[in-house]
Amino acid sequence: MENTAKDPGLLPGWGIDADPKNDPTYPMRHRMNVGQDPDSKHRPTLQLVDEEVLKSIERQNVSAVFGTPLPPHGLSGAIRRWAFKYSESVYPHWLPLLLADRVDMVEGVLADLVHGHVPNIFAERGAKMDWKYNRSGFIAKLATVSLLTAGAIVLLSSKDEKKPSKKHRRCQA
Amino acid sequence: MLAMDYRGPRRVRAAQKPMPEIKHPQDAIVRVTRACICGSDLHLYNGNVPDTRVGTTFGHEFTGIVEEVGPEVTKVKVGDHVLVPFNVACGECHFCKQGMFGNCHESNTQASAVGGIFGYSHTAGGYNGGQAEYARVPYANVGPTVIPAGMDPDDAVLLTDVVPTGYQAAEMAGIQPGDTVVVFGAGPIGIMAARCAWLFGAGRVIVIDQVDYRLEFARNYAKCEAYNFNEMADPVVFIKKTTDFMGADVCIDAVGAEASGNAMQTITGRKLLLQAGSATAIHWAVNSVKKGGVVSIVGVYGPTDNLVPIGNVLNKGLTIRANQTSVKRLLPRLIEHVQNGIINPKALITHRIPLEEVADGYRIFSDKLDSCIKTVLISPSAKI
Numbered sequence: 001m002e003n004t005a006k007d008p009g010l011l012p013g014w015g016i017d018a019d020p021k022n023d024p025t026y027p028m029r030h031r032m033n034v035g036q037d038p039d040s041k042h043r044p045t046l047q048l049v050d051e052e053v054l055k056s057i058e059r060q061n062v063s064a065v066f067g068t069p070l071p072p073h074g075l076s077g078a079i080r081r082w083a084f085k086y087s088e089s090v091y092p093h094w095l096p097l098l099l100a101d102r103v104d105m106v107e108g109v110l111a112d113l114v115h116g117h118v119p120n121i122f123a124e125r126g127a128k129m130d131w132k133y134n135r136s137g138f139i140a141k142l143a144t145v146s147l148l149t150a151g152a153i154v155l156l157s158s159k160d161e162k163k164p165s166k167k168h169r170r171c172q173a
Numbered sequence: 174m175l176a177m178d179y180r181g182p183r184r185v186r187a188a189q190k191p192m193p194e195i196k197h198p199q200d201a202i203v204r205v206t207r208a209c210i211c212g213s214d215l216h217l218y219n220g221n222v223p224d225t226r227v228g229t230t231f232g233h234e235f236t237g238i239v240e241e242v243g244p245e246v247t248k249v250k251v252g253d254h255v256l257v258p259f260n261v262a263c264g265e266c267h268f269c270k271q272g273m274f275g276n277c278h279e280s281n282t283q284a285s286a287v288g289g290i291f292g293y294s295h296t297a298g299g300y301n302g303g304q305a306e307y308a309r310v311p312y313a314n315v316g317p318t319v320i321p322a323g324m325d326p327d328d329a330v331l332l333t334d335v336v337p338t339g340y341q342a343a344e345m346a347g348i349q350p351g352d353t354v355v356v357f358g359a360g361p362i363g364i365m366a367a368r369c370a371w372l373f374g375a376g377r378v379i380v381i382d383q384v385d386y387r388l389e390f391a392r393n394y395a396k397c398e399a400y401n402f403n404e405m406a407d408p409v410v411f412i413k414k415t416t417d418f419m420g421a422d423v424c425i426d427a428v429g430a431e432a433s434g435n436a437m438q439t440i441t442g443r444k445l446l447l448q449a450g451s452a453t454a455i456h457w458a459v460n461s462v463k464k465g466g467v468v469s470i471v472g473v474y475g476p477t478d479n480l481v482p483i484g485n486v487l488n489k490g491l492t493i494r495a496n497q498t499s500v501k502r503l504l505p506r507l508i509e510h511v512q513n514g515i516i517n518p519k520a521l522i523t524h525r526i527p528l529e530e531v532a533d534g535y536r537i538f539s540d541k542l543d544s545c546i547k548t549v550l551i552s553p554s555a556k557i
Contacts (some may be wrong), residue, residue: 043266044199044263044265044279044312045197045198045199047196047197053282053283053299055282055283056282056283056284056285058285059282059285062282063278063279063280063281063282063298064197064279064280065197065199065200065261065263065279065280065289065311065312066280066281066298067289067295067298067299067300068196068299068309069228069230069299069301070226070227070229070295076226080224088284088285088286088476091477094223094475094476094477097223097224097296098223100224101181101220101223101224101225101226101227102220104181104226104227105180105181105184107227108181108227108228119180119186120186121184123186124180124184124185124186124532125184125532126532126533126534126535126536126537127536129533129536129540129542129543130536130540130542132542133542133543134540134542
């Protein structure tokens with residue numbers, strides 16, 4: 001059967017119990033009939049699209065203004081472009097964007113190095129504040145990381161010792 | 174100019190960036206005088222918000238002096254000291270016309286669910302924020318509001334988000350005289366929501382958190398009861414017992430994605446990012462409120478999914494109200510409250526940190542070091 005627009009006012013009983021005061025939405029919603037609102041097609045002056053802006057496929061158009069910095073670039077940009085093929089209601093949109101953020105982080109470190117800047121990760125993480133205000137916690141964290149690292153090294157090296165070499169296996173055979 | 178520069182999860186620095194430019198006839202450029210770090214900035218800082226690009230400048234709570242305006246700007250002029258609501262709002266779209274300035278449809282191309290927000294990832298429009306010496310402010314005829322003569326800039330900067338969000342949390346809750354209101358979260362928003370609950374006639378206000386110094390601050394500032402959930406076997410049972418096993422009339426989630434208190438939520442929501450943040454506060458709110466009660470959500474979550482007890486929402490006949498705050502709509506009333514001394518926003522500010530030390534500011538605020546409640550960044554160009 002064909003889907004055709006219907007006039008709901010022709011349905012028996014349409015609107016007989018309507019109570020505009022019983023509206024839990026907030027702020028109180030003025031239900032503007034877009035078709036009847038003379039201003040409904042009006043848009044603010046449009047910002048010139050002079051660089052790549054990714055657009056949600058749930059939108060009809062680029063918004064009248066938008067942020068300008070950081071257009072997509074590199075591998076992270078390619079992942080972001082792919083993500084924007086999908087709607088905001090599915091994981092293939094959001095999970096690649098999170099992945100792109102992590103790739104972007106690596107690209108950021110590489111860009112720093114290319115420009116001769118070695119990022120001071122200790123300072124960027126504000127770690128001296130931890131040392132200043134949470135010294136015991138800082139030391140505990142450091143000790144935990146050191147222990148885990150040492151444990152991992154011991155575990156890996158002991159596995160290597162137990163594992164017979166190919167040459168040794170050949171001799172046994 | 175100097176600006177905060179995001180480099181990846183828990184890595185930020187102050188860096189030199191190009192000056193912002195007028196890109197639209199309704200743009201203004203402001204010289205930032207105050208910029209706060211918000212609890213919701215921590216979702217970005219921790220890398221939990223998709224499409225947070227390296228190089229972004231955060232900061233959606235700021236004040237500044239207008240330095241330049243586009244040809245269509247008529248409501249503010251060069252030299253005005255303005256407070257800038259965190260929403261980027263056109264004032265003309267279907268939603269702005271209804272006062273829903275937090276839901277503007279002409280300020281975000283990258284997502285349809287959320288309007289533009291300064292310095293809040295490309296998912297919220299890709300605007301640089303105010304944790305910088307200068308910022309571009311679109312739709313300058315709508316958002317920026319001239320700070321009334323005599324108002325302290327520290328009060329003004331908290332009118333860009335903290336005060337309106339706390340107020341709207343209480344407003345959306347539909348508090349009736351005598352109601353028992355439970356606020357989850359004793360951060361700046363939770364404390365302000367507790368304070369504002371009294372303005373709507375609450376009979377009892379309870380704040381739940383796990384950080385003792387913040388609970389003490391909430392008791393003093395908001396004149397409410399405040400309890401540490403680590404000292405109770407189950408916060409839901411605690412609230413039931415303290416309300417004659419009926420439940421609170423209203424519960425407010427003022428925590429959002431960074432919530433603690435439930436290992437499963439913490440692991441799946443905050444550590445593994447399998448949810449859009451930890452939904453512990455919503456979970457407790459739904460289960461602590463009475464049947465037929467209201468849950469008001471202002472805590473910020475990511476755009477994907479969360480594990481929430483939706484069956485209990487149905488079984489208890491709850492009303493859930495939530496929104497990004499419509500700052501512009503609330504400002505006239507809240508400016509009155511500040512001027513009349515009913516609300517004292519600047520008392521929340523515990524730390525003033527030079528913009529050059531932004532990484533330290535984030536660490537202090539994020540890890541709740543040095544009894545931090547609210548951090549303000551001062552740019553070297555602030556001069557106020």
